[in-house]
Amino acid sequence: MTDAPLRHIVVVGASAAGLAAVETLRREGYAGTLTLIGAELDAPYDRPPLSKQLLAGDWEAERLALRTVEHLDGLRLDLRLGTVATALDPVARVVHLAGGDPVGYDGLIVATGVRPRRLPGGGGHVLRTLHDALALRGRLGPGRRLAVVGAGFLGAEAAAVARGLGCAVTLLEPAPVPLAHAVGERVGRVLSQAHLEHGVDLRTGVAVTTVTDGGVLLADGEAVEADEVLVAIGSLPNTEWLDGSGLTVADGLLCDEFSAAAGDVYGAGDVARWHNPLFGETMRIEHRTNAAEQAMAAARNLLHPQARKPFAPLPYFWSDQYDMKIQAYGYLRGHDTVEITEGDLSRRRFLAAYRKEGRLVGALAVGMPPKALRPWRQALLSKEQA
Incomplete structure (x- = not known):
C-alpha cells in the first residue's frame, strides 16, 4: 500500500463484483482512468437466475442484465469485454492480456470469480x-x-x-x-x-x-x-493468471481482513479468500450478496488507504427448489451442532440454528417468513448467543 495518487485503477472481472467495484469507485469520487476487464462478451449480468428463472424459461436473457448500456456509459469506463487477463506483474504494476497490449495500473481489484469443475x-x-x-x-x-x-x-x-x-x-x-x-x-x-x-x-x-x-x-x-x-460438482477459483505474480494463492487469492492481497492489489467476490473478523476465520464465499459487498469494501479501502475498514460481513445465501424457499445467514461449514428451534422438519417448514464450540455461527430457514430469521441475524452480527 502506498500514498501515491491513483491515476489508473484496473478491475479484472466484469461480473457482479467487478461492477460493484467500479460503481463504488465512481460514487466515492474517483475521477481517474477506470478499466474494467471481463472474459465474457456479455455486459455484467446476474448469475443466480441461471439455474432458476432463466433455466425454467420464466425469464429471458435480457432480464438478467445488471445495468443498462446508458448506465455503464455514465461510469466512463475503459470497458474491455471478451478480454482475458493472462498474467500479473505487481512490481511493474501491469496486467497482461491475451492478444492485447499490457495495461498498467496504480490500483488493482481482482474479481475474476470461479469456473465449474x-x-x-x-x-x-x-x-x-x-x-x-x-x-x-x-x-x-x-x-x-x-x-x-x-x-x-x-x-x-x-x-x-x-x-x-x-x-x-x-x-x-x-x-x-x-x-x-x-x-x-x-x-x-x-x-x-x-x-x-x-x-x-x-x-x-x-x-x-x-x-x-x-x-x-x-x-x-x-x-x-x-x-x-x-x-455440478463445484467450482475452482480463477487464479491461474496470477501464477508467478508473487501473490499468495490457496483455494483463491489470499487477502487480509481489509480484502488486500498485497500493496494496492485487492480481491473481491468468489475468487477472494480473506480473513473475516466476525468469525475469526479465513473463508471464501461464493454467494451473490458477498460478491457485491466485498467489492464495495475493497474499492473503498483501495481509494482511502488511511481509513481502511475490515470487511467483516455476515454471509447470506438463498435457494429455491420446488415450493421450498431456503435462506441462511452465517458460516455453517464446520458446525458441530444443529438445533431445530422452530417449525417441523417433516413439513419442511422450520428454522435451524448452527453452533461451533458452543458459539452461534449460522441460522437456516426453510418455508418460513423472512421475519423469522431477523433475530438470528442480529444475534450473529452482535456475536450474542441465541
Missing part, C-alpha cells in the same frame, strides 16, 4: 454463464432425460427446474446425504426428500467417472442413461 475428459453441460444456461434450457422438455452429477445447491436447483419442465431426472451424489457438509445430515435428508417426492431418481453414495454419449458411467461400471448431463 469438470469430470476427467470433460463432457456434459456446466452451468456458470448465460450461454451455458441457454444451451441447457434448449435441451430440456417433456420426455427428455437429464442426469445431474452433484446434488449441491446448484445441482438441486437445476434438478427441480428440469422436473418442472417435464424431464425425467436422475440426481447423482457421492456423499451419503446431499448437502450434509453444509447444512448437516438432518436438514440434508429433509431437503433430499423433496426431490424424491417430485419423482427424481436420487442416488447417493455413487461416483461418476465419465460422461458418455448416452449418459454417464459410474465407478462400479453401471451406465446411467440420459439425453443430457449436467455436471
Whole structure:
C-alpha cells in the first residue's frame, strides 16, 4: 500500500463484483482512468437466475442484465469485454492480456470469480454463464432425460427446474446425504426428500467417472442413461493468471481482513479468500450478496488507504427448489451442532440454528417468513448467543 495518487485503477472481472467495484469507485469520487476487464462478451449480468428463472424459461436473457448500456456509459469506463487477463506483474504494476497490449495500473481489484469443475475428459453441460444456461434450457422438455452429477445447491436447483419442465431426472451424489457438509445430515435428508417426492431418481453414495454419449458411467461400471448431463460438482477459483505474480494463492487469492492481497492489489467476490473478523476465520464465499459487498469494501479501502475498514460481513445465501424457499445467514461449514428451534422438519417448514464450540455461527430457514430469521441475524452480527 502506498500514498501515491491513483491515476489508473484496473478491475479484472466484469461480473457482479467487478461492477460493484467500479460503481463504488465512481460514487466515492474517483475521477481517474477506470478499466474494467471481463472474459465474457456479455455486459455484467446476474448469475443466480441461471439455474432458476432463466433455466425454467420464466425469464429471458435480457432480464438478467445488471445495468443498462446508458448506465455503464455514465461510469466512463475503459470497458474491455471478451478480454482475458493472462498474467500479473505487481512490481511493474501491469496486467497482461491475451492478444492485447499490457495495461498498467496504480490500483488493482481482482474479481475474476470461479469456473465449474469438470469430470476427467470433460463432457456434459456446466452451468456458470448465460450461454451455458441457454444451451441447457434448449435441451430440456417433456420426455427428455437429464442426469445431474452433484446434488449441491446448484445441482438441486437445476434438478427441480428440469422436473418442472417435464424431464425425467436422475440426481447423482457421492456423499451419503446431499448437502450434509453444509447444512448437516438432518436438514440434508429433509431437503433430499423433496426431490424424491417430485419423482427424481436420487442416488447417493455413487461416483461418476465419465460422461458418455448416452449418459454417464459410474465407478462400479453401471451406465446411467440420459439425453443430457449436467455436471455440478463445484467450482475452482480463477487464479491461474496470477501464477508467478508473487501473490499468495490457496483455494483463491489470499487477502487480509481489509480484502488486500498485497500493496494496492485487492480481491473481491468468489475468487477472494480473506480473513473475516466476525468469525475469526479465513473463508471464501461464493454467494451473490458477498460478491457485491466485498467489492464495495475493497474499492473503498483501495481509494482511502488511511481509513481502511475490515470487511467483516455476515454471509447470506438463498435457494429455491420446488415450493421450498431456503435462506441462511452465517458460516455453517464446520458446525458441530444443529438445533431445530422452530417449525417441523417433516413439513419442511422450520428454522435451524448452527453452533461451533458452543458459539452461534449460522441460522437456516426453510418455508418460513423472512421475519423469522431477523433475530438470528442480529444475534450473529452482535456475536450474542441465541
